[in-house]
Amino acid sequence: MDxxxxxxxxxxxxxxxxxxxxxxxxLVVTVTLFRGGRVFLTDPxxxxxxxxxxYMLEGDGGFLHAVLGSIFIVGxxxxxxxxxxISTAVYLQSDYSSERFSDVVNMFLNVLWGTxxxxxxxxxxxxxxxxxxxxxxxxxxIAIAIFQYPIMTRYTDEALRSAPDTVKEASYGxxxxxxxxxxxxxxxxxxxxxxxxxxxxxxxxxxxxxVLFTAGRSTNMPAGPFExxxxxxxxxxxxxxxxxxxxxxxxxxxxxxxxxxxxxxIVLSKLLAGRYARYxxxxxxx
Amino acid sequence: xTDAALTTENLAVTYTGSRNVxxxxxxxxxxxxxxxxxxxxxxxxxxxxxxxxxxxLHEIKPNVEISGDVCLxxxxxxxxxxxxxxxxxxxxxxxxxxxSLPLSIYENVAYGLKIHGDYDSQAELDEKVERYLRKVNxxxxxxxxxxxxxxxxxxxxxxxxxxxxxxAIEPExxxxxxxxxxxxxxxxxxxxxxxxxxxxxxxxxxxxxxxxQAKRLADEVVFLYLxxxxxxxxxxxxxxxxxNERTKAFVAGHTAxxxxxxxxESTDTTATAPPPIDR
Numbered sequence: 001m002d003x004x005x006x007x008x009x010x011x012x013x014x015x016x017x018x019x020x021x022x023x024x025x026x027l028v029v030t031v032t033l034f035r036g037g038r039v040f041l042t043d044p045x046x047x048x049x050x051x052x053x054x055y056m057l058e059g060d061g062g063f064l065h066a067v068l069g070s071i072f073i074v075g076x077x078x079x080x081x082x083x084x085x086i087s088t089a090v091y092l093q094s095d096y097s098s099e100r101f102s103d104v105v106n107m108f109l110n111v112l113w114g115t116x117x118x119x120x121x122x123x124x125x126x127x128x129x130x131x132x133x134x135x136x137x138x139x140x141x142i143a144i145a146i147f148q149y150p151i152m153t154r155y156t157d158e159a160l161r162s163a164p165d166t167v168k169e170a171s172y173g174x175x176x177x178x179x180x181x182x183x184x185x186x187x188x189x190x191x192x193x194x195x196x197x198x199x200x201x202x203x204x205x206x207x208x209x210x211v212l213f214t215a216g217r218s219t220n221m222p223a224g225p226f227e228x229x230x231x232x233x234x235x236x237x238x239x240x241x242x243x244x245x246x247x248x249x250x251x252x253x254x255x256x257x258x259x260x261x262x263x264x265x266i267v268l269s270k271l272l273a274g275r276y277a278r279y280x281x282x283x284x285x286x
Numbered sequence: 287x288t289d290a291a292l293t294t295e296n297l298a299v300t301y302t303g304s305r306n307v308x309x310x311x312x313x314x315x316x317x318x319x320x321x322x323x324x325x326x327x328x329x330x331x332x333x334x335x336x337x338x339x340x341x342x343l344h345e346i347k348p349n350v351e352i353s354g355d356v357c358l359x360x361x362x363x364x365x366x367x368x369x370x371x372x373x374x375x376x377x378x379x380x381x382x383x384x385x386s387l388p389l390s391i392y393e394n395v396a397y398g399l400k401i402h403g404d405y406d407s408q409a410e411l412d413e414k415v416e417r418y419l420r421k422v423n424x425x426x427x428x429x430x431x432x433x434x435x436x437x438x439x440x441x442x443x444x445x446x447x448x449x450x451x452x453x454a455i456e457p458e459x460x461x462x463x464x465x466x467x468x469x470x471x472x473x474x475x476x477x478x479x480x481x482x483x484x485x486x487x488x489x490x491x492x493x494x495x496x497x498x499q500a501k502r503l504a505d506e507v508v509f510l511y512l513x514x515x516x517x518x519x520x521x522x523x524x525x526x527x528x529x530n531e532r533t534k535a536f537v538a539g540h541t542a543x544x545x546x547x548x549x550x551e552s553t554d555t556t557a558t559a560p561p562p563i564d565r
Contacts, residue, residue: 167385169346174374174397174452175402175455177401188387188388276388279389280437281387281388
């Protein structure tokens with residue numbers, strides 16, 4: 001084959017692959033927005049109404065319990081794993097840890113990253129049984145935090161790694177301590193770190209497997225940290241399995257809420273990252 | 287000659303990574319006070335290593351071994367209880383790559399003052415930031431946009447910002463690592479002018495690739511080759527009547543090719559490295 005034909009062929013292949021991915025994504029989002037929007041927008045109150053006593057059977061009331069459950073579970077979980085992830089990544093990337101130790105920890109993080117979320121769910125369930133507790137909001141938080149931790153750590157680690165070494169050098173050169181230099185490196189990597197945190201949040205809010213056996217799959221409003229709760233993805237599964245057509249249609253409405261939330265988060269991360277990118281060495285050009 | 291502000295005694299540095307590389311083989315140099323000493327030599331001769339070992343900055347990388355000593359005045363910077371950051375405060379460093387800290391222009395200059403607590407009031411901080419930005423001839427260009435990210439300045443401006451940042455903590459010695467090599471000719475000239483203004487007040491040690499820059503700025507010159515000091519002399523004698531054969535070859539070879547690309551510092555130094563001479 002002629003080298004220019006080869007080049008053209010690869011060009012088509014690459015464009016085709018990119019178009020396929022974009023098309024699939026656009027289709028998923030459009031179908032969800034369209035079908036979900038049809039249900040949700042005719043009666044937006046269902047997202048803000050507590051479920052009736054026979055909600056899963058007849059669809060009376062709304063799914064506020066799952067919206068709140070998602071916020072109460074994923075919010076605290078994100079904060080916990082964010083603190084852990086940034087600390088770990090700073091430790092690995094700064095001069096606190098040896099290169100060899102970093103490599104070992106990174107290997108474990110890769111394993112954690114690749115672990116299916118259902119395994120975390122089962123793990124936390126084992127703990128719940130072992131300590132004789134019952135499934136509740138707090139265990140949902142723990143399971144989601146474990147799930148988010150490797151995602152956020154890897155993103156943060158990557159961001160810190162790509163922050164230029166010269167920032168470190170400049171900071172040390174001014175007589176900064178290791179801690180002050182680590183803070184400076186975090187600031188330089190902030191756009192990437194924010195993207196990672198929000199990505200972790202988005203993944204957490206969309207995950208069903210981790211909370212399935214840990215949060216309690218409640219059909220009532222969350223009553224406290226040690227009471228059962230549910231999240232939107234689990235609810236969507238339950239709704240979609242319902243015999244009642246009204247409840248099934250609510251699955252689309254809940255999907256609509258979920259996808260709008262995730263898209264909103266991604267937009268927010270872009271805006272925040274852009275804001276801090278101006279300060280990053282290399283400025284907005286990089 | 288004035289008193290030496292900084293001296294190295296038999297300073298040797300070895301990189302102990304996958305294989306041992308001796309970067310400096312025990313050099314003893316005196317850097318005179320309030321003068322600019324240029325360290326010159328071909329790429330890979332240990333210039334940057336020498337510079338970084340003068341304020342222990344090489345310690346931020348793993349796998350470096352050091353022997354010998356560096357003294358600031360009479361005090362050893364290695365055999366001391368003083369924490370390393372305090373030493374780096376006294377011996378400032380300006381990096382080769384112009385790097386703004388991820389802060390505003392104002393905060394870049396104020397950063398060192400803040401971490402060392404070198405100010406009593408906001409007014410004093412403001413005054414110092416202005417003073418050092420003026421000192422590097424940057425104030426007029428940035429006075430109305432101090433809150434702008436430092437990273438949005440031009441490369442040449444960032445390098446002067448780096449200088450101001452380092453000067454603000456009032457170091458006794460200033461180390462400059464090829465500070466003009468990443469700059470365009472006009473910015474390089476501005477930085478050079480700034481250095482020329484500063485050298486009467488500060489002890490400056492400057493690594494440079496450009497022989498002409500050394501000629502223009504230096505009071506003293508140290509010629510480093512493969513980790514050894516070949517010759518050290520005052521700039522005039524060094525360039526006009528070099529004593530060592532290797533220096534002669536280097537000076538001659540370098541100025542001949544360096545001449546036309548005077549301010550374009552990025553000339554390929556391997557092309558201008560001295561011809562091999564039997565030792």
